[in-house]
Amino acid sequence: MFKAIGKQIKIIWSQIVTLWLVFLHLFKKADTVEYPDVQPYMFPRWRGRIVLTRDPDGEERCVACNLCAVACPVDCIALQKTEDENGRWYPEFFRINFSRCIMCGFCEEACPTHAIQLTPDFEMAEYVRQDMVWEKEHMLINGTGKYHDYNFYRVAGKAIGGKGKGEARNELPPVDRRSLLP
Amino acid sequence: MVSITIDGKNFEVDEDNNLLQECLSHAMDLPYFCWHPSMGSVGSCRQCAVIEYADDNDEKGRLVMACMTSPREGGRYSLKGARKFRAQAIESIMINHPHDCPVCEEGGECHLQDMTVMSGHAYRRYDGKKKTHNNQYLGPFINHEMNRCITCYRCVRYYKDYAGGTDFSVQASHDNTYFGRWQEGAYESEFSGNLVEVCPTGVFTDKPFAKNYVRKWDLQTSPSVCTGCGVGCNTNPGERYGTLRRIVNRFNDEVNGYFLCDKGRFGAGYVNSEQRIPVSMTRDSHEADPVQIEPDAAKQALKDAAKGAIGIASPRASMEANFALRELVGEDSFYAGISAKELGMLNSIIDIYQNRPVNIANIKDIENSDAVLILGEDITNTAARMALAVRQSVKNLGRQMGADLNFPNWHDAAIRTLAMDRKSPLYILSPHATRLDDVAKSVHISSAAQSARIGLAIAHAIDNSAPAVKGLSKEEQSLVDEIAGTLKGAKQALIISGTSSMEPALLEAAANVATALNDGDSKANLALAVPESNSLGLALMMQGNEKALEQAMSSGSKKAIVLENDLYRRAASADVDTFIDGLEQLAVLDSLKNRTGEQANLVLAAATFAESSGTFVNYEGRAQHYYSTFKAVDSIRSSVSWLSDKSLNELNAECAAALPHCAELTHLTPGEGYNFAGLKAPRQPHRYSGRTAMRANINVHEPKQEQDENGVMVYSMEGVPAIKDASVFNSPWAPGWNSNQSVFKFQEFAGGPLKQGNQGKRLLENNVKDKPWYEPEIAGDSDNGFKVFPIYHLFGSEELSAFTPAIQEKATSAYIALNPADAEKLGLHSTDGVQVEHNGAVPFILRNSIAAGTVGVAVGLSGLNFRNIPGSIALDKAEDWQSPDNWKAANIIVSDRSAESGKGSAS
Amino acid sequence: MFSFEVGSLLNIAVVLGAGLAVSVMMIWVERRFLGFWSDRLGPNRVGPFGIFQVIADAIKMLFKEDWIPPFSDKFTFVLAPMILPIVMLMALAVIPFAPGVGVMDLNIGLLWIFAMAGLASYSTMLGGLASNNKFSLLGSLRGTGQMISYEVFMGISILGVVILADSFTLRDIVESQRDGWYVVPQFFGFIVFTVAGLAESHRWPFDLPESEAEIISGYNTEYSGMKFGLFMIGEYIAMVVMALLMPVLFFGGWHAPFGLEFGTPLISGLFWMSVKAGFFLLFFILVRAALVRPRYDQLMSYGWLVMLPLSLINLLVTGAIVLYQAG
Incomplete structure (x- = not known):
């Protein structure tokens, strides 16, 4: 009986303490940053607006492998592969429906060529929803983004214009299929 | 066990x-x-x-x-x-494998990727240099990327040992091994496309698909049936962004198994052809320019046109579409859109299947036969998958030898070594050398009529009660005795013939041989090839009557509705012209532009197999349902929905009720109420990407899901893949198995039939015990001019696939094939053209196997019109002749070509 | 007619107008204070200090699609949100603000308030039922059960006050506290009444009828636009009424504490009434900011096992003392 009453008093006391402690927050400074009057510092790895980058040679990095599209949890990336006359793959169109995008960054993680990257720009609101559908020409930048030195085709085995078979990094020249020599 | x-x-x-x-x-x-x-x-x-x-x-x-x-x-x-x-x-294995996956067409359905993950190898430790290889050009179908090879030898084992190809092999030595042709050039085998599926990684990839590539997980697919020929192989077409991207094999134990021919795999590009009819058109008179007409108005116009019109059906339209036409015009005005001779032969096939004591052979039966007789049918070109099966049947002797020594069947290399060159007997009777000659025990060159006579003689030699044949040469008689003895001694004999030679007696001779082989408890296998995907279905619909195209054209009707049929491919041009000129109203439903459609008053844009659902009946009377892969734009509708207000399922049920033998048609799909836990079968794989972006450039607001014709599948990734019924067995996938190898997860045992059954339904069965005989009258060969036989081409002879760019690259224009001696008589030089009587001027090739006095005429190719083969024709050297642009002599792959022929005239 | 006495037109207009205005402004006040207490700023964008936020909210609410679900019972669906603000305004009518200020003096004033509060539960109940939605139904069931239970203790808890004042008339109760607030003799009654009052107006932490974490939004799940707005306004009026009842019953109403009376009785009364009511309004907001929501079974067992005995003991002891003093 007394134990039960004691417990109840303890509970009520805890509530009163809570009320008092919360009340004291009236005299604390608010944590709110008053954006847009005050611009916040954006960290370089912030997951904001998506860009397509170019490799150090200035060519499109995207090889239209579709991995970003399949990694996308909201399926907001659609693209079509095409290739140039020398067999280099690139996207014929590359479309992101930003009205669906949740900025999760899975596409960036999935990208094997560092082509798709998220940037610290988050101010992407539009008045018309249709304007949130972005095509490749809206997203392609003239730079390497966060990763400066990577060039996928330098390490891939596929021959493209300017790089024949056996000319990639760590490759032997093509074998002579007519030779039986060891 | x-x-x-x-x-x-x-x-x-x-x-x-x-x-x-x-x-x-x-x-x-x-x-x-x-x-x-x-x-x-x-x-x-x-x-x-x-x-x-x-x-x-x-x-x-x-x-x-x-x-x-x-x-x-x-x-x-x-x-x-x-x-x-x-x-x-x-x-x-991975030491030399390039860092290619993102730019590899196999990525995402790669057996090597799956197996690497499954084996637990994740990080490359070796930092030495990678071996590289140069690639080869291998024709319009296959890409070569030799760097990716892991030397599993599957490709050569398939191409050489399984498919009998000779122009591809393994080269170099030790770890330099190279898989390729002796020099760059297109593959000669008609089955090279299977390398795409056989190769566990991306060495061989689908070239037309690679040009317009998307990943496997992005393809909307459906269970479908090939429209290339009468075999009815099960296919799995894939679509993305409204265009058909590729065809892959869909496993069906009794039909195609694991393999397709190249026409089936690469021949469906016509769905995206620029020759497609995009919208319905109408015009008041023949001279007026056609104007576009809205779909609903077009349907009304067709309804108006149907009053008092005759309907011309098609062997390449589905059962449901043909039946809808029959409903629209009435049974009396319903004509088969094929020649009377062809219809008669199809009717006779139905008769044989039903009333002769034979076993209708499916492809698996063909593979399991140990003695084969081919009577006058070039199956490599008219029913290619059958030819691949016949190639397997000759290995049965080796398997038997292995079994005698307790070698299991799967011991491939051992059995091949054991058998060496010994093969099960295969006899071919043909007017020219065929692609199967290399595995045949004996090839006899004879005209179709003569082959029929020999066939009848074989039947007589096996069973005395069969009608005898007189007038065979000594050499022929000894062949007859040899074949009769072999067939009689075989455990499971197989007779193959077909309609392509347009010789009805040939079918009856084949039936007689099969009947003769029936010894009470075992039946001989009989396979009779038919020309088109639904030829036998159309014949079933005609119910034995003889209302063929000739009857339609002479019916005197002023109005006609033509369903998916180019009449100029079925009858002589002049006859069709007369017929069409006499019409007041010609309505044509078709998917591709052709000569018949050009003259119509009303052209309705019909869907292809990829955009509509329906049923085809293949050469063995097996009804198979194909589901639409994607929804076409609204102006293109399926023939069924143009012709009828009823749903596909209603028409299917009515068709099954109205026609004899067709009751099983309603059991081909699991029916409208099909669901698993409330969900239908999905067309899109569960990883389908880009749903919220693929149409966003048109409108960011996403449209409602399209509705399905059958009510069985949905155009969505939501649903449960085939669990109850194999007819909805779509693109296979299992956890950890992204490649086509995952099909074993759906089989009763690895390599066995599908767990869910339903491999189509056979409409024709027979329980005949007695042995009725045919006694055909075989017309003597005429003596004037050249005796004519048709030559078919896998690539180009078939109407629809000929619209596909990759097939066009492998096809050629029409030509004639002559014996070198005849060519000399006609005074022909290799660059000359030949004027064919009542027909065009065409190039020629010389073939040693062709008998003197006979001429082979390429059928279905541009430049000649030979649907009804005349007995004989006159040939002349053509004056002022220029070889056509699409004359590609190098594409004619024959073993008996004279060194002289076809040179120079190739463009 | 325009004289300043209870029941005059001016009086009615001012009291009801002010009551409504305060209730509406409470939306902004509550949001700002909730902000402060959780180290935020709260709405501060619309107008000075964000005071026009209420107008912005109202505009938004009015222009929202006023959607009536096709599966609902339409008549009841429309009726339900009207009940709450109407009965709460009726309850407001008997509150004595200051000498001569009030809509009416009813000799059963306290019972009237209870009657009105009882009617208010129909709003919750009918709203949930008419929505024809399982979450709404769950919410309205919770609301009804909770209101019925807590009304019992609420009633019993203030019987002590009635015994001491010997009247149901609120003005008499205030008058009888001229010499001492009832919060002293009736401390337990005050505690029980506060808790029950929170539960009765289902304000946090007793907002189980609409606990969004479990049942979406409870009985008002299907409501949108101004119909939802009526629920919200009704709730704020209930909060104001409760905050006004507190001083009337336990804190001496308009009487100034420690003799701090100034000016006329009217001005002084209104001032002190406002100060006391304002204190309780802020207290309610603080409770919302600070306390966590109990489970429904905890709410019910707490009511019946703790509150009921406490209020009964309080009543018995009060009665005994009064009887003893009366000799």
């Missing part, structure tokens, strides 16, 4: 299968590369290593390759024990 223990668990397994197969059948994930259910084991990739223990006390065991091991009673094995070995094996 024997009982074995794998990792402490007991299993009952079939000792006739190898251990790998049994592990897979019992839902264990054991990696492998070189084994293939159709090609057996050679044990070259070392991936399926397991530990075998000598007895219960053995703790160490020894490494064995599961694919090379027969399970033994009481055997104790461990998969886990060899995991480290398998990881090391894959690591060495």
Whole structure:
């Protein structure tokens, strides 16, 4: 009986303490940053607006492998592969429906060529929803983004214009299929 | 059955299968590369290593390759024990594999990717240099990227040993091995496309698909049936962004198994052709320019046109579409859109299947036959999948020899070595050398009529009660005796013939041979090839009557509705012109522009097989349902929805009720109420990407899901893939198995039939006990001019696939084939053209096998019109002749070509 | 007619107008204070200090699609949100603000308030039922059960006050506290009444009828636009009424504490009434900011096992003392 009453008093006391402690927050400074009057510092790895980058040679990095599209949890990336006359793959169109995008960054993680990257720009609101559908020409930048030195085709085995078979990094020249020599 | 223990668990397994197969059948994930259910084991990739223990006390065991091991009673094995070995094996396999996956067409459905993940190899430790290889141009169908090769030897085992190709092999030595042709150039085999599926990685990829590539997971697919010929192979077309991207094989144990021919795989590009009819058009008179008409108005116009019109059906339209036409115009005004001769032959096939004591052979039966007689049908070009099966049937002798020595069937290399050149007998009677000659025991060159006579004589030699034939030469008589003796001695004989030679007696001769072989309890196999995807279905719909195209054209009707049919391919141009000129109203439903459609008052844009659903009946009377792969734009509708207000399912049910033999038609699909846990079968795989962006450029607001015609599948990724019914068996996928190899997860045992049954329904069966005989009258060959026989081309002879760019690259324009001596008589030089009587001027080639006085005429190719083969024609050297642009002599792959022929005139 | 006495038109207009205005402004006040107490700023964008936020909210609410679900019972669906603000305004009518200020003096004033509060539960109940939605139904069931239970203790808890004042008339109760607030003799009654009052107006932490974490939004799940707005306004009026009842019953109403009276009785009364009511309004907001929501079974067992005995003991003891003092 007394134990039960004691417990109840303890509970009520805890509530009163809570009320008092919360009340004291009236005299604390608010944590709110008053954006847009005050611009916040954006960290370089912030997951904001998506860009397509170019490799150090200035060519499109995207090889239209579709991995970003399949990694996308909201399926907001659609693209079509095409290739140039020398067999280099690139996207014929590359479309992101930003009205669906949740900025999760899975596409960036999935990208094997560092082509798709998220940037610290988050101010992407539009008045018309249709304007949130972005095509490749809206997203392609003239730079390497966060990763400066990577060039996928330098390490891939596929021959493209300017790089024949056996000319990639760590490759032997093509074998002579007519030779039986060891 | 024997009982074995794998990792402490007991299993009952079939000792006739190898251990790998049994592990897979019992839902264990054991990696492998070189084994293939159709090609057996050679044990070259070392991936399926397991530990075998000598007895219960053995703790160490020894490494064995599961694919090379027969399970033994009481055997104790461990998969886990060899995991480290398998990881090391894959690591060495991957040493030279390029860093290519993002730019590889196999990525996402790559057996090598799956197996690497499964084996547990994740990081490359070797930092030496990678071996590289140069690629070859291998024709319009296949891409070559030799760097990716892991030397599992599946490609050469398929191409050379399975498909009988001679122009592809392994070259160089030790770890420099190279898989390619002796020089760059297109593959000669008609089955090269299967390399795409056989290769476990991306060395051989689908070239037309690669040009317009998307990943497997992005393809909207459906169970479909090939429209290329009468075999009815099951296919799995894939669509993305509204265009058909590719065809892959859909496993059906009784029809195509694991393989398709190249026409089936690469010949469906016509769906995206620029020759497609995009919108319905109408015009008041023949001279007026056609104007576009809205779909609903077009449908009304067709309804108006149907009053008092005759309907001309089509052997390439579905059962439902043909039946809808019959409903629209009435049974009396319903005509088959094929020649009377062809209809008569199809009717006679139905008669044979029903009233002769034969076993209607499916492709699997063909593979299992141990003595084959081909009567006057060039099956490589008219029913290609059959030819691949016949190639397998000749290996049965080797298998039997192996079985006698207790070698299991799957022991591929051993059996091949054992058999050497010994093969089961294959006899071919044909007017020209065929692509199967290399495995034939004997090839006899004779005209169709003569082949029919020999066939009748064989029947008589087997069974005395069969009608006898007189007037055979001595040489022919000895051939007859040899074949009769062989067929009689065979366990399971097979007779193949078909309609392509347009000689009705040939079918009856084949039926007689098969009947003669019936000894009461065992029936001989009989396979009769038909020309088009629904030829036999159309004949079933005609119910034995003779209302063919000729009757339609002479019916005097002023109005006609033509369903998916180019009449100019069915009858002489002049006759069709007269017919169309006499019409007041011609309505044409078709998907591609053709000469008939150009003259119509009303053209309705019809859907192709990829955009509509329906039923085809193949050469063996097997009805198979194909589901639409994607929804076409609204202006293109299926023939069924143009012709009828009823739903596809209603028409299907009415068709089944109205026609004899067709009751099973309603059981081809699981029906409108089909669901699993409330969900339909999805067309899109569960990883389908880009749904919210693919149409966003048109409108960011996403449209409602399209509705399905059948009510069985949905145009969505939501749903449960085929669990209850194999007719909705779509693109196979299983966890960890992204490649087509995952099909074994859906089979009763690895390599066996599908768990869910439903491989189509056979409409025709026979229970005949007695032996009725045909006594055909065979017209004597006429003596004036050249005796004519048709030559078919796998690439180009068929109407629809000829619209596909890749097929056009492999096809040629029409030509004639002559004996060199005849050419000399006509004074022809290699660059000359030949004027064909009542027809065009065409180039020629010389073939040594063709008998003097006969001429082969290429059928279905541009430049000649020969649907009804005349007995004989006159040939002349053409004046002022220029070879046509699409004359590509190099595409004519024959073994008996005279060195002189076709040179120079190629463009 | 325009004289300043209870029941005059001016009086009615001012009291009801002010009551409504305060209730509406409470939306902004509550949001700002909730902000402060959780180290935020709260709405501060619309107008100075964000005071026009209420107008922005109202505009938004009015222009929202006023959607009536096709599966609902339409008449009841429309009726339900009207009940709450109407009965709460009726309850407001008997509150004595200051000498001569009030809509009416009813000799059963306290019972009237209870009657109105009882009617208010129909709003919750009918709203949930008419929505024809399982979450709404769950919410309205919770609301009804909770209101019925807590009304019992609420009633019993203030019987002590009635015994001491010997009247149901609120003005008499205030008058009888001229010399001492009832919060002293009736401390337990005050505690029980506060808790029950929170539960009765289902304000946090007793907002189980609409606990969004479990049942979406409870009985008002299907409501949108101004119909939802009526629920919200009704709730704020209930909060104001409760905050006004507190001083009337336990804190001496308009009487100034420690003799701090100034000016006329009217001005002084209104000032002190406002100060006391304002204190309780802020207290309610603080409770919302600070306390966590109990489970429904905890709420019910707490009511019946703790509150009921406490209020009964309080009543018995009060009665005994009064009887003893009366000799």
